[in-house]
Amino acid sequence: MIMNNITSADNNRRRASADRRNMDWYLDLLVRFLVFIGGISAIIFILGIFVFITSQGIGFLLDRFDIAEFFGSPLWRPTSEEHPTYGALALIVGTASITGFAMLVSVPFSLGAAIYIAEFAQGKVRETLKVLVELLAAIPSVVWGFIGLSIMNPFIIKLFNIPVGLNILNAGIILGLMAAPIMATIAEDALKAVPDTYREAAEAMGATRWQVISRVTLPSAKNGLMAAVLLGVGRGFGETMAVLMASGHSVNLPTSPFDSVRALTATIAAELGETAQGSEHYQALFTLGIFLFIVTFIINLTADIVVRGIRKGNI
Amino acid sequence: MADPVYAIETENLNLWYGTFQALIDVNLKVRRGLITSLIGPSGCGKTTILRSINRINERLGYVRTTGKICVLDTNIYGEDIEISQVRRHVGMVFQRPNPLPLSVRENVLFGYRIHNTGKLAKQQADEIVEQALRQVLLWDHVKDRLNRKATLLSLEEQQKLCIARLLPVKPSILLMDEPCSALDPEATAAVEELIWDLRGTYTILIVTHNMAQARRASDECIFMLMGKLIEHSKTEDMFVTPSRKETADYIEGRYG
Numbered sequence: 001m002i003m004n005n006i007t008s009a010d011n012n013r014r015r016a017s018a019d020r021r022n023m024d025w026y027l028d029l030l031v032r033f034l035v036f037i038g039g040i041s042a043i044i045f046i047l048g049i050f051v052f053i054t055s056q057g058i059g060f061l062l063d064r065f066d067i068a069e070f071f072g073s074p075l076w077r078p079t080s081e082e083h084p085t086y087g088a089l090a091l092i093v094g095t096a097s098i099t100g101f102a103m104l105v106s107v108p109f110s111l112g113a114a115i116y117i118a119e120f121a122q123g124k125v126r127e128t129l130k131v132l133v134e135l136l137a138a139i140p141s142v143v144w145g146f147i148g149l150s151i152m153n154p155f156i157i158k159l160f161n162i163p164v165g166l167n168i169l170n171a172g173i174i175l176g177l178m179a180a181p182i183m184a185t186i187a188e189d190a191l192k193a194v195p196d197t198y199r200e201a202a203e204a205m206g207a208t209r210w211q212v213i214s215r216v217t218l219p220s221a222k223n224g225l226m227a228a229v230l231l232g233v234g235r236g237f238g239e240t241m242a243v244l245m246a247s248g249h250s251v252n253l254p255t256s257p258f259d260s261v262r263a264l265t266a267t268i269a270a271e272l273g274e275t276a277q278g279s280e281h282y283q284a285l286f287t288l289g290i291f292l293f294i295v296t297f298i299i300n301l302t303a304d305i306v307v308r309g310i311r312k313g314n315i
Numbered sequence: 316m317a318d319p320v321y322a323i324e325t326e327n328l329n330l331w332y333g334t335f336q337a338l339i340d341v342n343l344k345v346r347r348g349l350i351t352s353l354i355g356p357s358g359c360g361k362t363t364i365l366r367s368i369n370r371i372n373e374r375l376g377y378v379r380t381t382g383k384i385c386v387l388d389t390n391i392y393g394e395d396i397e398i399s400q401v402r403r404h405v406g407m408v409f410q411r412p413n414p415l416p417l418s419v420r421e422n423v424l425f426g427y428r429i430h431n432t433g434k435l436a437k438q439q440a441d442e443i444v445e446q447a448l449r450q451v452l453l454w455d456h457v458k459d460r461l462n463r464k465a466t467l468l469s470l471e472e473q474q475k476l477c478i479a480r481l482l483p484v485k486p487s488i489l490l491m492d493e494p495c496s497a498l499d500p501e502a503t504a505a506v507e508e509l510i511w512d513l514r515g516t517y518t519i520l521i522v523t524h525n526m527a528q529a530r531r532a533s534d535e536c537i538f539m540l541m542g543k544l545i546e547h548s549k550t551e552d553m554f555v556t557p558s559r560k561e562t563a564d565y566i567e568g569r570y571g
Contacts, residue, residue: 122376201413204371205426205481206402215425220416 053293057286060086064280065287074253076267078281086284088291090251094168094261097254098243099236101172106180106232111225113180114187119213130188137181141242148174148246162258166248169257174246175239179232186231190224191217223306230303234296240265264288319388322347322488322518323368328382330363332375337363339542341382345535350510350519352529352550355539356570361522364539365490368520369405370398387487403430406481408491412473414465414480419457422465422476423447427483443483451479451509471502475509489513491521495528507532526566530554538562 064086073087117129148170156165194217202212218225240263248260249270268285275282323345330338338360345351353361366372368384370391383390391401403426414422423444428435444461448454453475457468465476474494481489491510495503510519511532523529529536529550536553538546538561546553546562557563564570 197409197411197413198415200371200374201409201415201477202425203374204369204402204407204409205429205484206399207425207429208399211429215428216415216417 050293053286053289057283057290059278060280060283060287061290064284070287074251076251076262078271078275078284084280086287088264088288090253091262091264091267091288092291093253094247094251095237095243095263095265097168097257097261098171098175098247098263099233101168101257102175102179102236103229103233105173105176106183107229109176110180110183110228110232111187113184114191114225114228115213115218117184118188118191119209119217130185133181133184133188137185139178141178141239142245144174144178145242145245148242152246160258164248164260166246167258167260168247168254171243171247171261171263172257174242175236178239178242179235182235183228183232186228187221187225190221190228193224194220223308227303227307230299230306234299234303237292237299238265238296240269244269264292268292320347321345322387323520324383324385325364326383326385328364328367328384329380330360330367330372331379333377337542338367341539341542341544343537343544343547345518345520347518348515349534350514350521350532351535351537352533353520353522353537353539354524354526354529354565355545356565357524359539360542361537361539362492365407365492365520365522368488368490369402369407371402371407373398399430403484404486405488405490406484406486408474408477408481408489408494410493411497412470412477414468414473414476416464416466418462419465419468419476420444420461423480423483426480430484447479447482448476450482450513451475452505452512453479469502470498471505474498474502474506478509478513486517488518488520491519493522493524496524503528526554526568538565540565 066086070086070088071092072089073085074090074093075085075087076091077083077085113129113133117126117133121129149166152170152173153165156162156167156170198216198220199212202216207215243263244266247263247266249262249266250260251262252259254261268288272282272285275285321344323343325341325343328338328341329336341360341364343364353364355361363372367380368386368391372378372380380392382392384392386401386405389396391405406426415425417425420440424435424440427443445454445458448457453472456472457476460468465473468476474497478489478494494510495506498506507528510521513519514534521533533550536546536548536550537544538553538557538559540561546557546559548558553562554566557566
């Protein structure tokens with residue numbers, strides 16, 4: 001009897017405390033709600049953007065889009081009166097060649113910087129370098145474009161003795177330098193994530209600094225390094241202003257790095273303001289946007305998958 | 316020249332981590348071909364001694380060492396000494412098994428490839444791998460998994476692999492820093508058995524916290540306390556009739 005009384009009193013007390021909705025309880029609920037909104041907002045925004053771009057470009061895609069012309073013809077003449085053509089090949093090749101050139105510049109620079117910061121630099125030097133690299137990443141792209149236009153341009157003209165210095169070379173170097181800090185930061189993180197016990201084990205067997213880096217650290221960080229490069233590529237594909245300013249912006253299938261080209265992004269930026277909303281030209285630009293969106297989405301997704309690493313038992 | 320009796324000799328070895336002196340005038344002599352245990356309470360400097368014998372201690376920038384450490388009559392802190400060669404002759408096994416994130420096969424070949432530049436024929440490589448893995452009694456367990464990542468092996472297998480990968484470069488000394496502390500009792504027994512098997516071929520210096528292990532698996536024991544070498548004697552003598560009071564107190568578990 002006494003036992004029963006105790007248990008029931010105990011239960012009551014427990015129920016009462018579970019039921020108490022004080023300030024903390026509501027605060028907890030509110031925070032949980034806000035965090036949830038924040039968490040899903042990114043997804044909502046991305047979906048929203050995709051829906052918007054698609055809705056603007058869908059008319060063109062359905063009525064006028066010709067896959068052979070879009071991917072096969074270098075003639076981008078949306079403003080032609082009698083016979084407008086929408087060949088994006090030259091633009092795609094333009095973007096790809098600038099990005100490719102940029103990677104030639106930024107991969108060695110950024111990996112070199114990352115290896116130096118992660119494996120060699122120590123103490124103050126290291127901290128300073130890290131901050132500087134992150135600062136570099138924050139330089140606005142229009143400033144880079146300005147450098148391309150006013151410094152690189154005359155320099156390239158003089159150095160190679162060519163009439164115009166706004167070309168793949170120029171835009172590639174500018175874009176490469178732009179992408180390098182971000183790539184270096186991510187690559188450095190990847191190298192730092194390699195457990196120090198690996199380095200210690202290799203050094204204890206007599207490996208030199210470089211042997212440790214080339215045989216142990218780099219191979220074990222290769223996922224992160226790949227991701228760094230891919231994110232750099234994604235950045236290159238999406239970059240607009242600097243490329244617009246440094247590439248020469250002329251529709252052209254390039255045959256050498258000294259040719260001017262035009263990028264997808266730059267085309268949209270330069271032409272969208274001059275088109276009538278809803279016109280064929282306007283919709284065609286949005287179709288370019290859809291294409292860019294899909295490409296960068298795939299690149300970033302690949303980078304993400306690579307970062308997680310496809311973990312199998314075998315190497 | 317006759318082979319020296321002592322594989323490792325230190326002379327007035329002092330070592331500082333920053334301003335903290337971890338080793339104070341240590342003079343020790345480790346006999347060739349035997350297993351010697353280093354025992355003592357935590358922080359007494361036994362791991363520090365071990366780590367200075369293959370100079371891995373120098374990875375930390377703030378270490379300062381004075382005195383001499385002679386490995387087979389060569390002062391490894393001498394001026395014309397190449398650190399890579401020291402580490403080739405003095406292999407190190409760590410407390411936590413630390414195989415490299417490579418295949419089992421490449422782990423065994425890692426040291427060999429570092430010290431032998433030039434191409435290694437596949438057949439020769441196969442022989443090296445098999446011989447090393449047989450020596451650590453691991454061959455039959457992993458021969459079908461040579462191309463699997465070494466980090467996927469069990470801890471016992473990993474630790475044996477960490478011993479195996481030292482052997483292809485033909486070291487004369489193996490340093491072991493509590494090689495069994497991360498292992499369960501059965502694995503401990505297996506690794507101890509292996510260490511006993513390697514006795515004679517290699518001089519083995521082993522740090523241990525485990526009195527029973529020191530007692531059953533070593534020929535000689537060195538007892539350290541607060542950075543100083545207190546006693547060095549045959550294992551059976553130390554555990555039966557320790558000559559110093561500190562040693563007796565430690566062995567009987569009055570501190571530790």
